[in-house]
Amino acid sequence: MSVKVDSPVEEVSPEIYRRRRIVALLVLVFILLLIIGLISLLAGRGKNTESASTAASASTSAAAFSDFSERPSESASASESAKSDESSASESAKADDSSASDEASKKAEEESDQESAKPSDEASEDAEATPSAEPSEAPAVVAACTATDLQVSITSDSPTYAAGQNPALAVTYTNTSGNPCIVTGGANNVDVNITSGPAQVYNYAQCYANPVADAEVAAGATNTTPLTWNRSLNVLGCNTTATIQPGHYWATASVNGVASQPIRIIVTG
Known part of the structure; x- marks a missing residue:
């Protein structure tokens, strides 16, 4: 159960x-x-x-510095420095016054010495002021004319001459350079030479040129010398009375040895 x-x-x-x-x-x-x-x-x-301990330490440190004297204020130190500056300024002023008096006495002595030595100094200054004579520059030497300087030509007053007409000739020379040059002997160095074929007929410088001074030809200047051929045959001598025969003749001029181109002269009578 x-x-x-x-x-x-x-x-x-x-x-x-x-x-x-x-x-x-x-x-x-x-x-x-x-x-x-x-x-x-x-x-x-x-x-x-902690705050209590901090306050205690602060009071302790304040108590430790209680014996120190108070630091002087800036105004007091400034006044003391100003007093020291004033005293140093007065001392320097006294020193400047003494140095100024010493300098014044030295200047007075120097001025008296300068016045005593003034004439000699002025004399030396005058001597220095007088300029020394500068050497005169030598004049540039003018060279004799050469073929690079001169251009020479000869002309006649007529291409033909009848009986009794003497050829009138003109010798022209131009200084084509940029500098002056000298024609030595003047007209003595201006010559005319006349030939008939290869035969010598007449030479102007041989019998008729006269000694003259050198002639300077300026740059670009042109000179002309007139000559007359009296038909003489002076190849036989300067005193000859022989004259040329009718025919064709060639005349050439020269200046300082620079010759011209020849020209033809026709004598008909």
Whole structure:
């Protein structure tokens, strides 16, 4: 025969179980807050202790420096430096006055010495001021005319000459260079030579030229020397009375050895 025994355990509903969990959670939170409050309280007490120790050390340090005297103010030091500057300025002024008097006496002595030595100094200055005679520049030497300087030509007053007419000739020379040059001997070095074929007939310088001074020909200048051929045959001598026969003759001029082109002279009678 079986006996039925009732179980003493009661079943808890879900609602009651949830409430119990919430209460447990609240208790746990309360405990945590309590712990946090205790920690904060302890930390505050530590800070108060440190501030108290800091104040005590500050008072101790103040007591340690209580025996020191107060530092002088800036105004007092400025007044003292001003006094020292005034005293040094007065001393320097006295020194300047003494040096100025010494300099004045030295200047007076120097002026007296300069006045005594003034004539000799003026004489030396005059001697220095007088310029020494500068050497005169030597005049540039003018060279003799050459073929690079002169252009020579000869002309006649007529191409033909009848009986009794003497050919009138003109020797012209021009300095074509940019510098002056010298025709040595003047008219002595102006010559006319006349030939008939290869035969020598007449030479002006041989019998009729006269000694003259050198003649300077400026750059670009032109000179003309007129001559007359008297038809003499002076190849036979300057005193000959022989004259030329009718025919064709060639005349050439030269100046300083520079010759012209020949021209033809026709003698008809």
